[in-house]
Amino acid sequence: MSNLALFAFTASSFVQAFVLLFSVYDAVGTVPVFLALTEDFAKDRKKIVNQGVLIAAIILIVFAYLGPYIFSVLGITIDDFKIAGGIILFIIAIDNLRGKISETRSLGPVEIAAFPLATPLLAGPGAISAVIIFAGPPYGPVLDLLVIIGNSLLAWIILGRATLVQRLLGRQGTQVFTRLVGILIASIGVAFVTEGIIAIVRSVGV
Numbered sequence: 354m355s356n357l358a359l360f361a362f363t364a365s366s367f368v369q370a371f372v373l374l375f376s377v378y379d380a381v382g383t384v385p386v387f388l389a390l391t392e393d394f395a396k397d398r399k400k401i402v403n404q405g406v407l408i409a410a411i412i413l414i415v416f417a418y419l420g421p422y423i424f425s426v427l428g429i430t431i432d433d434f435k436i437a438g439g440i441i442l443f444i445i446a447i448d449n450l451r452g453k454i455s456e457t458r459s460l461g462p463v464e465i466a467a468f469p470l471a472t473p474l475l476a477g478p479g480a481i482s483a484v485i486i487f488a489g490p491p492y493g494p495v496l497d498l499l500v501i502i503g504n505s506l507l508a509w510i511i512l513g514r515a516t517l518v519q520r521l522l523g524r525q526g527t528q529v530f531t532r533l534v535g536i537l538i539a540s541i542g543v544a545f546v547t548e549g550i551i552a553i554v555r556s557v558g559v
Contacts, residue, residue, distance in 0.1 A: 370487050370500045377479035380508035384515045386474060386538060390465055395516070401466045402512045408471035409480075410505040416476075417484040417497045431482050432549040432556075438473035439545030445469065446539035450532060475508060478545055 391398050416423070424430060487497040 366492055367496055367500070370483075370492055370496060371503060374480060374483050374487070374500050374504050375507065377477070377483055378475060378504050378508060380475070380504075380511040382537075383470075383474050383508075384512065385533075387470060387512055387515055389535075390469065394465070398516060399513065401470065402509060402515075404466035405470035405475065406505050406509045406512065408467050409475035409508070410501060412472055412476040413480060413484045413501045413505075414498065416481045417488045417501065418494065420481065420485040420488075430553075431478060431485075432552040434481070435478040435545045435549035435552075438478055439542040439547075439549065442469065442473060442538050442542030442545065446535045446537075446542060448535075450535035450539070473545075478549075 387398075387402075391401055394401065424434075484497055484501060486492075487500060488494050
């Protein structure tokens with residue numbers, strides 16, 4: 354690929370890619386989940402956001418350029434990834450809905466930043482699929498990198514202000530909200546699993 358082709362993208366294609374990745378990156382929708390998962394680490398939220406967003410950006414950049422090769426070597430597809438990520442999210446949701454301390458709560462801030470914040474909440478199957486597509490025409494690797502960096506910075510700003518939401522909710526409101534978040538996480542998990550199964554079924558022509 355020539356150097357000219359690397360930069361041969363239009364403003365409209367950039368906006369289209371940016372908006373699409375923003376919708377699947379879903380930093381805004383991750384705010385309540387982030388607050389619930391870091392309830393015991395309020396003082397470490399800034400560090401968790403910094404590390405989580407950085408890890409998510411690195412994951413997306415790696416998959417943007419090496420994704421097809423990684424999946425090929427491991428013998429898996431993006432649909433397999435969706436199903437696995439959905440099951441893990443569903444397990445976390447069950448803990449929240451039952452009022453139990455999730456296994457994620459026994460982890461330190463660094464572990465939470467990597468999982469489940471960085472992946473699968475931010476750099477999840479949808480975002481990974483998007484950046485793999487953006488690496489090819491009519492977008493290109495340079496556009497892909499700019500879109501990933503831009504959305505990561507936006508996610509960093511949004512999640513960095515998440516504590517403002519907690520202050521408005523208060524302690525009792527936060528406890529109630531945690532249960533509601535459990536339903537939200539479960540819904541995301543079910544959606545991932547459903548999308549993965551439907552795609553696999555279609556691929557085998559059933």
